[in-house]
Amino acid sequence: MSVLVYTESLKGKFKKNTFEVASYAHKVAQNLGTTVTAVSFNAEDDASLGTYGVSKVLKVSDDSLATFNAKAYASVLEQAAKAEDAKVIILSSSADSKFLAPILTAKLAAGYVPNVVAAPESTSPFVVKRTAFSNKGFAMTEISADIKIIGVSNNAFGVVENNVSAAVEDFSPSLGDDAFTTKSVEVDRVAGKVTIADADIVVSGGRGLKGPENWGMIEELADVLGAATACSKPVSDMGWRPHSEHVGQTGKPVASNLYIAIGISGAIQHLAGINASKVKVVINNDPEAPFFKAADYGIVGDAFEVVPELIEKLKEFKAQNA
Amino acid sequence: MKILVCISNVPDTTSKINFTEGDTQFDTNGVQFVINPNDEFGLTRAMWFKEKQGATVHVVTVGGQQTEPTIRKALAIGADEAIRVNAEPTDGFFVAQQLAEVVKSGDYDLVIAGRESIDYNGGMVPGILATLLDMNFVNTCIGLEIDGDTATAVREIDGGKETISTSLPLVIGGQKGLVEESDLRIPNMRGIMMARKKALNVVEPVDAVQPTQDQKFEKPAAKGPVKLVDAGNVGELVELLHNEAKVI
Numbered sequence: 001m002s003v004l005v006y007t008e009s010l011k012g013k014f015k016k017n018t019f020e021v022a023s024y025a026h027k028v029a030q031n032l033g034t035t036v037t038a039v040s041f042n043a044e045d046d047a048s049l050g051t052y053g054v055s056k057v058l059k060v061s062d063d064s065l066a067t068f069n070a071k072a073y074a075s076v077l078e079q080a081a082k083a084e085d086a087k088v089i090i091l092s093s094s095a096d097s098k099f100l101a102p103i104l105t106a107k108l109a110a111g112y113v114p115n116v117v118a119a120p121e122s123t124s125p126f127v128v129k130r131t132a133f134s135n136k137g138f139a140m141t142e143i144s145a146d147i148k149i150i151g152v153s154n155n156a157f158g159v160v161e162n163n164v165s166a167a168v169e170d171f172s173p174s175l176g177d178d179a180f181t182t183k184s185v186e187v188d189r190v191a192g193k194v195t196i197a198d199a200d201i202v203v204s205g206g207r208g209l210k211g212p213e214n215w216g217m218i219e220e221l222a223d224v225l226g227a228a229t230a231c232s233k234p235v236s237d238m239g240w241r242p243h244s245e246h247v248g249q250t251g252k253p254v255a256s257n258l259y260i261a262i263g264i265s266g267a268i269q270h271l272a273g274i275n276a277s278k279v280k281v282v283i284n285n286d287p288e289a290p291f292f293k294a295a296d297y298g299i300v301g302d303a304f305e306v307v308p309e310l311i312e313k314l315k316e317f318k319a320q321n322a
Numbered sequence: 323m324k325i326l327v328c329i330s331n332v333p334d335t336t337s338k339i340n341f342t343e344g345d346t347q348f349d350t351n352g353v354q355f356v357i358n359p360n361d362e363f364g365l366t367r368a369m370w371f372k373e374k375q376g377a378t379v380h381v382v383t384v385g386g387q388q389t390e391p392t393i394r395k396a397l398a399i400g401a402d403e404a405i406r407v408n409a410e411p412t413d414g415f416f417v418a419q420q421l422a423e424v425v426k427s428g429d430y431d432l433v434i435a436g437r438e439s440i441d442y443n444g445g446m447v448p449g450i451l452a453t454l455l456d457m458n459f460v461n462t463c464i465g466l467e468i469d470g471d472t473a474t475a476v477r478e479i480d481g482g483k484e485t486i487s488t489s490l491p492l493v494i495g496g497q498k499g500l501v502e503e504s505d506l507r508i509p510n511m512r513g514i515m516m517a518r519k520k521a522l523n524v525v526e527p528v529d530a531v532q533p534t535q536d537q538k539f540e541k542p543a544a545k546g547p548v549k550l551v552d553a554g555n556v557g558e559l560v561e562l563l564h565n566e567a568k569v570i
Contacts, residue, residue, distance in 0.1 A: 102448070237502075
């Protein structure tokens with residue numbers, strides 16, 4: 001009856017979102033009077049999950065699962081859920097989680113709710129709060145199926161330490177050839193860059209920057225802050241920046257702690273996409289730009305003067321606080 | 323090749339969102355409905371397969387009669403036939419089960435859906451559909467080539483992309499990248515006239531489970547006024563972000 005967690009790792013190391021989903025699962029398990037069991041895939045430091053409230057780790061070590069495969073991973077989780085008689089399964093809002101969750105949902109005839117922003121409102125009936133209308137609203141959604149699958153929104157619940165001792169057990173799922181009918185041919189990850197999904201801080205540029213050649217200062221600012229870079233829709237449509245950086249309603253949602261918008265006017269679609277970010281800063285030379293109504297802090301000014309100045313001030317700040 | 327494009331009828335991206343009936347319903351008053359953008363990228367890619375590889379393209383939606391203008395638009399863009407399952411799409415699992423019936427009876431090789439609808443954002447329909455029918459599935463798909471029964475798909479991952487090799491029958495959850503924004507088509511008069519003559523078949527829903535129910539909606543809390551920092555005093559912003567907002 002434990003609460004099951006899908007843990008994500010890259011080259012053996014757990015990703016940050018794993019600690020957040022484990023923290024969330026611990027909260028749910030407390031409410032239900034049970035414990036948390038995590039499933040790990042070729043991870044190194046399984047016992048570290050105990051820090052976030054995981055009592056048991058089902059450790060899968062299998063070379064055929066070295067690269068993420070949604071169907072195969074979903075099959076492993078299905079088998080783990082059955083072995084544990086899990087009624088609640090927690091995963092993240094990563095691309096991988098959103099790929100495998102619907103497959104797992106169908107296999108277990110479960111009820112799946114993604115983009116959940118808080119611990120369950122109640123567990124009987126089971127009601128969770130999630131974003132809807134691309135962050136323009138929230139829904140209270142009841143899951144009435146016997147098995148519930150919850151996708152936790154990034155940075156919504158946070159990482160909470162609940163030290164318990166995690167018992168690590170080997171888990172050997174049975175996987176036939178039919179689990180591998182989609183094959184990964186090539187994975188192309190931008191090395192050494194913070195991704196928008198994992199970032200605590202996102203620095204984003206818009207049309208006000210006038211051209212792709214002016215992105216140097218955006219990248220430098222991001223570099224100083226350890227931030228990911230992003231852009232508005234027109235910027236990606238014009239090919240100044242790759243689609244993968246487009247944030248907004250039809251691009252990526254951003255749920256960072258700090259979002260800095262430079263030369264972005266703040267179209268309703270863009271504001272929807274970044275609404276889940278906690279603190280928003282806008283730098284724009286037009287005081288009438290709609291973004292000023294959505295931001296916490298703002299500077300009315302020329303980005304080409306303000307941003308280099310901001311980079312300098314941040315470097316000084318970092319030097320003092322190093 | 324027979325392609326089915328799944329279309330969701332959603333509020334235009336510029337819509338202001340309000341709720342009604344004691345915050346239990348989305349307020350459609352004054353809202354313009356459109357083809358879900360993620361689905362429109364897929365539809366446009368399907369048109370490419372029709373023109374370059376001779377594919378037949380059908381479109382389907384699950385929704386009431388009020389969704390017909392949206393599906394007629396898909397016909398005007400160039401889809402050959404449309405199907406409307408006459409039911410309210412209140413739950414993703416429910417919708418996937420309805421679509422599974424359509425896919426089975428139409429014997430489709432490729433099903434193109436959007437990675438999520440921009441209204442309820444469930445993001446589960448293509449994956450559940452694929453699994454119910456034991457078809458292959460690629461989500462957040464930003465590139466798709468078909469050669470005979472072989473499919474090469476590119477999917478967006480966090481911080482990059484992955485190329486996947488698989489085979490038909492296949493379901494994809496598509497998004498921008500399948501085609502570019504500039505490839506999207508606006509129906510012309512000839513397309514609109516032809517669409518009137520194309521079949522729009524209405525089928526009744528099958529019995530299906532509905533494991534989730536939205537009970538209540540709310541809007542984000544109103545935001546306080548922005549705190550402005552003078553452009554000549556950028557250091558103050560650093561100060562505020564550190565001491566007040568505590569984010570750096």
